[in-house]
Amino acid sequence: MSTDPNRATAAAILPLVGGPDNITSIAHCMTRLRIGLRDRSLVDDEALRALPAVLGVVDDDTYQIVLGPGAVARVTPQFESLVEEGRSPAAPAAPHPHPHPHPHPVTADGLADRGAALKEAQKARNSTPFKLFLRRLANIFVPLIPALIGCGIIAGLGGMLTNLGWLPAVVPALAAIASGFLSLIAVFVGHNTAKEFGGTPVLGGAVAAIIVFPGVAKIDAFGHSLSPGQGGVLGALAAALLAVQVEKWCRRWVPEVLDVLVTPTLTVLIPGLVTLFGLMFLAGEASAAIGAFANGLLDTGGTFAGLVLGGLFLPLVMLGLHQALIPLHTTLIDQTGHTVLLPILAMAGAGQVGAAIAVYYRLPRNRSLRATIKSALPAGFLGVGEPLIYGVSLPLGRPFVTACVGGAAGGAFVGLFHQLGLSFGSTAIGPSGWALFPLLDGTSGMGATVAVYAGGLTVGYLVGFAATYFFGFTSQMLADLNTDPDPTPDAVAEPDKAPALT
Template identity: 40%
Template sequence: MKYDEVGRQIHDAVGGADNISSFTNCMTRLRVSVHDTDKVDVERLKELDGVMGVVPGSQTQIVVGPGHAERLRQAFAKVSGIEPDPEVDDDTDAADRDVAAETKAAVKSHQTTGIHAMFRHIGNIFVPIIPGFIACGLVLAIANIWKLADPAIAENAWYLAFAGIGGIVVGGLNFLVGMNTAKEFGGTPVLGFIAGGVPFLEQMAGVVETAPDGSEIPIQQLSVPLFGTLSPGLGGVIGVIVTAWIFTVIEKKLRTFVPAVLDLFVVPIVTVLAGSLLCVFVIMPISALVMKGLTWLLVDFALQQGGIIGGFLMASLFLPMVMLGVHQGLTPVHAELITQHGFTMLLPILAMAGAGQVGMAIGVYLRTRNDKLRKVIRGAFPVGVLGIGEPLIYGVSLPLVYPFITACLGAGFGGAFVAFGIQQGGDFGAQALGLSGVLMVPVLSAGGWMWYLGGWLISVVMGFVLTYMFGFKEKMADRIM
């Protein structure tokens, strides 16, 4: 796409600068708010190169797909001379998105409890880190391929530097999480950065120092009553999140009575000291038990012991978890598994949920004669294959109801196959968060891509078969009208 040229054409088609009140973009579309909708030439917009669809209205939405929307926004800003609004969080990709938007809003309207709020906070903490996970994960994937092609390269300085770049986000994950937690709850980011470092102090490991005579002197490990000795990273990112949140609570409380003239000197040091003591004596022991329990439930019990049944259930139930708004609670577990093992074996199983949606879309498309429904599927299908499943979920399967169920069941078969592969072929998983669909293949640890692609294809086939045979009747298409 020639972004500058398309940006100029869009500028003219929406009525020029005088008719533009503001504009922004989401993952897949440029959104232009206009004063007078009668001045917008919708048909002209639809004919532009690279435009997949247009949603008319006071906010005219020009659908261009993932990767193009941000670049088009930058080009449009140059043409219009108007500063864009911040990017919005909406990745629906069907050209006619009314049903998808209404369905998504209806689902989110029920996610109002304190538990949902907590999981939203977790999502807000990790979402800004995902681009870094993807970038470093892909770099690490290239390094792994390089090493497979030439094992001797492992001692090459350039290879080591390349692999080191791939490990930056994982290596600094605790600091990133600490900073983002402080931002999320209104604290000072640098204090959150410090909070991210407290649970990982190497002194907790009983590190060895060297005496003047050259002998080694072990340092006594830190210990707390009832729990015993501590170790660096105890509690993982859950411990970091809670510690950074406690830092923020202490900081805000101090500012209610510390005089402004003393703020810079008193508030930071008291926050760090008090928060660190709570981290060491309370947060680390408790969060260690929580993380251990979650890891046992999801990895040892559901996956290792549950095998194909566990894989089937996890893949089948993941999208219902998304609907309930609790899926973000798994993000710290993924992050901790990547930190500890270099990959999360759970993510390839859960990614089967999107493959089931792809199979469902094929089944509905072949069964229906409803032009509007088929148009929605055509717009949402390509990004569904790439791992962006929301357009198919909110625009097709959820409004139709039964296809959502058959898609989830279809995903279960792929999840069972991937779980079987983990048991038979050795542990493997995703080395980065944020990628799904076929785009997850490059970030899978060595040997895992064949099992993953096999499971993905099985999910697509079973999602298609179950939907085509049992999940769709033509009268359901009326819900899309």
């Protein structure tokens, strides 16, 4: 047996999703292993949730197993290796019914099943052309997140050393390391866009590279000289999408004998000219408008804007619409070095954590649900909210609403300080909760920035807890849920005794 814990986790997951022959695709994002399945009925959801390394499961366009940041990047290659090793030419086994029905709705498993059912219903409504397009946008930008995080933390370290006056010879090196990726992010966006929409990735990257080429400063468009980087990620996205269309047209109409010469030439030339004499200027104007709007919104109406953004983010996640924000975050980071939106949106996770703790204390006899909350809370504090959303608050209903109230309060707190002139953001997208602290960057010094963000989290925790504790349950809900679905002799003898939340 392998001593590698990541391989052991992958080996434990594989038979529970139907084995190698049931897997059609494998990918991962920041926290989730995403797999395509031939036969969904071969998956044992209950056994998957019971694995110590699994924080939750989400059934969407792909089957998603929440492993958490860091762990998922280590488990996925091992999972891919096991799938390749285990594939056979034989057809996958016939479907079999799940042997573990969940007749009792008030256990943690029952709530998880209810959350999965809600997710499945939402999935059907999410399969619209617009939402499918948003998912494709996410597939373009999500692979960039690890580099954004790493470079963001390095930039923060360089800023801290500058403020402290330490190691002045090292600071320029850190600045070069942190800025190198961001200066070329348009190229990566172009590469991923072409890959996602069916083109040749390197041709998409080649067209997008025009945007960051210093020589564009010699070109006039719309009566103005272009600037290297003008249009940023939006320009790269548009240029690569155009390149994909030109390439597909060429593949259809260019004779095969000329394809190797003509297709790549036209794929770079035509979108390249359109980019230089149109897209860079238009995308630059759009990027500037996005930055001005986001900063102006928080500068003039920060409290209200923070309340709305923090309160609505959990429903956006549930609807899949949060993916539309990824290009906005990336554009803001490309423009100013940080996104002012993410710390406010992170307050939704704080409200969720506070709500989950309130559920824990309101249901002292439901040991099953309390065990789920205890296991999911550490991930929740680090910004991984799916286990709490789909395993606790969403299937319960009212606690999901009160969690949003906590997020709104935390968002309003952070927005208020933006309105007062203490503006800050995150140098990368992806983490939230406590994991966002190393990525914070502001105009008023790191101490004030950290204090405001920590204050927002605290407000989100407290309001989410209070709203859920006092308004998250009806008397009937408490009567139905505050029971031990699987009592032991000790539990029967001491029904009011509950384990401490540690």
